[in-house]
Amino acid sequence: MNKHPKPYSKAPVKYDPSVVPALFPEFEALLSHLRGGKDISYGLIASNILAVISLVCLSLIEVLNPSSGISEPVALNLLVIASSGAGKSTIYNQLTAEIHSFIAEMKADYQERKAESRIELKVWKLKEARLEKNLAQAIDRGFGSEIQDLEYKNHLKKEPRKPRRFNLVYKDVTHAALMEGLAEFQYGGLMVDEAETFFSSILKKHFGFLNTVWDGGPYEHRRAGREPLDLFPVMMCLLMAQPGVFYEFIEKNQTAMKDSGYMGRFLPVMGERHKLDDLVKRLTSGCTSLDQFHRRIREILDEAKERFDNGDQQKTQFTLNFFAAHYLGQKEVEIMRHAEPGGKWEHIKEFCLKACSNAIRIAALLHFFEKKAGTEISSESIKAACTIMDWYLEQASMIFFKQSNLYIFQKRCADRFTHIHHELIKADWLPIRSKDQLNRGPKDSQSADAIKPVLRQLVIQERITLLRCRRTKSVYIVAPHHKHSYLDSWEVFPRNEPFPAGCDEITYNDSQGDYYELDLPSYE
Numbered sequence: 001m002n003k004h005p006k007p008y009s010k011a012p013v014k015y016d017p018s019v020v021p022a023l024f025p026e027f028e029a030l031l032s033h034l035r036g037g038k039d040i041s042y043g044l045i046a047s048n049i050l051a052v053i054s055l056v057c058l059s060l061i062e063v064l065n066p067s068s069g070i071s072e073p074v075a076l077n078l079l080v081i082a083s084s085g086a087g088k089s090t091i092y093n094q095l096t097a098e099i100h101s102f103i104a105e106m107k108a109d110y111q112e113r114k115a116e117s118r119i120e121l122k123v124w125k126l127k128e129a130r131l132e133k134n135l136a137q138a139i140d141r142g143f144g145s146e147i148q149d150l151e152y153k154n155h156l157k158k159e160p161r162k163p164r165r166f167n168l169v170y171k172d173v174t175h176a177a178l179m180e181g182l183a184e185f186q187y188g189g190l191m192v193d194e195a196e197t198f199f200s201s202i203l204k205k206h207f208g209f210l211n212t213v214w215d216g217g218p219y220e221h222r223r224a225g226r227e228p229l230d231l232f233p234v235m236m237c238l239l240m241a242q243p244g245v246f247y248e249f250i251e252k253n254q255t256a257m258k259d260s261g262y263m264g265r266f267l268p269v270m271g272e273r274h275k276l277d278d279l280v281k282r283l284t285s286g287c288t289s290l291d292q293f294h295r296r297i298r299e300i301l302d303e304a305k306e307r308f309d310n311g312d313q314q315k316t317q318f319t320l321n322f323f324a325a326h327y328l329g330q331k332e333v334e335i336m337r338h339a340e341p342g343g344k345w346e347h348i349k350e351f352c353l354k355a356c357s358n359a360i361r362i363a364a365l366l367h368f369f370e371k372k373a374g375t376e377i378s379s380e381s382i383k384a385a386c387t388i389m390d391w392y393l394e395q396a397s398m399i400f401f402k403q404s405n406l407y408i409f410q411k412r413c414a415d416r417f418t419h420i421h422h423e424l425i426k427a428d429w430l431p432i433r434s435k436d437q438l439n440r441g442p443k444d445s446q447s448a449d450a451i452k453p454v455l456r457q458l459v460i461q462e463r464i465t466l467l468r469c470r471r472t473k474s475v476y477i478v479a480p481h482h483k484h485s486y487l488d489s490w491e492v493f494p495r496n497e498p499f500p501a502g503c504d505e506i507t508y509n510d511s512q513g514d515y516y517e518l519d520l521p522s523y524e
Helices: 017-023 025-035 042-057 088-095 097-141 145-157 175-184 207-215 243-260 277-282 290-310 322-338 346-353 355-369 379-399 405-426 434-439 448-460
Strands: 061-064 071-073 077-081 187-192 219-223 226-231 234-241 266-270 316-320 465-469 475-478 503-506
Touching: 017 025, 017 042, 017 379, 025 042, 025 088, 025 290, 042 077, 042 088, 042 097, 042 187, 042 234, 042 266, 042 290, 042 355, 061 355, 071 207, 071 355, 077 243, 088 097, 088 234, 097 145, 097 290, 175 187, 175 219, 175 226, 207 219, 207 234, 207 243, 234 243, 266 379, 316 322, 316 355, 322 346, 322 355, 322 379, 346 355, 346 379, 346 405, 355 379, 405 434, 405 448, 405 475, 434 448, 434 475, 448 465
Parallel strands: 061 316, 077 234, 077 266, 187 234
Antiparallel strands: 061 071, 219 226, 465 475, 465 503
16 A cells, blocks of 8 residues: 555646637637647637737727626736746747737838928928017017917917827836827737736736726826826736746735736636647638638728727727627626635636626627627627636636635645544554544644534545444544444454444535535545
8 A cells, every 4th residue: 555645636627628629619720720730728829819809909899898888998818827838929929920010010100200200390390480580570560460470370280290109019118118108009918928027027016007908997197297198098918927937926916916906807827738639630620710810910900000090089889789688697697606705716706706897808809800790799609708708717716726715625634634644554554533633733624623624525535434432432533445344343353442332434425514526635
């Protein structure tokens, strides 16, 4: 027999990567193409796809939340946690290639317009000087100043303005630089394929601002010695980070992030590599290849640029039809029930609170991207978006499982079992008294109230057996594979001294208190 229990798992949630293509049927071919027969995570790819679509659609569409009656932007915050070499930069670069090509063109166009503006400003200043001189002379003469005054004022109104820059993507940027960019174009994306720069930058001190740009609310940026900027910025976010960097950041900023609600706005995913050879071969058909994806992205960017040039800030509003709104209401009740104390998502309540907002944003984005008719979102579309949202909630539950009461209980059970296991070995597998556990072993389960549910869990999962002496009523702990030595033949074996009059097994079932199927050590 192995005297060392197997280590318990960190989380009961198992990640099944094969479900991801089914969540995004319109992108099956694209997922397969980008994976390319390698073991890059489908979750990583899918999150990058959603991030790109959200970014390019920010200035064009919005969606009406049926619960609040308020229009929401289609900003999505995506978080991908994956080790170095998982393919983060590879996938990001492929999916954003058209965006960066477009940005390069916009930069060249901006520099050209800026040069023209500089020339126009010089000419304007020459005319200003002449008109100013003419006005001064007319005033000195005492007549004709009305005409000169009117010409001068009209000229001042025509001062050439510096061209606005079509900023779209921000990476390693300070808060001040970000504000200047959003003052020119109020939509953008914080796209960071190695989020160490984000976690070490000044932006981490501005959770309130980052919440505002997800909500699309007003924001006043105060500047030293200058007038404040009044903005209505909208931003999406894609953060991809290595596990060590991410968890270190969470540990140091956990209180601030929870109090601000910032992390709850994210759709998180573990993007580690996985093998699915048979699935790759099966995904040979679908609606969207990478070239088709890029063409559609370009169409949307061109429309956004046209509206930018024309000063058109009107966005197309999407709404949920009656059946979609009814389904969403039911879904919200279901999600929040899981977020109640004792629910499977109680430790990620902040994610649950934003789940329906994220779901309607996903539904609107996919509706627009796929060029579906009209602006009304069907119940089928919202159900599909809610299924995607459920998957992200399961991911969040797994990623933040260590913060859950269930994890604390699982660790308590595992630690207590390890202690009992060592005690049984020391006793040469003879019964040990249950009450002795109150003064021994892990301190977090030494009190009577704390140890009762732990022992019950260990009994239900057949890690220990509890036997009650018929004469003394004392309770003893034995290994399950030794219990029949005392239950069936107590009068024969001399080692049954604790039970001179026999014993009875104490059993539990899941109706006698909370019961979970935990990943616990075993004797094997």
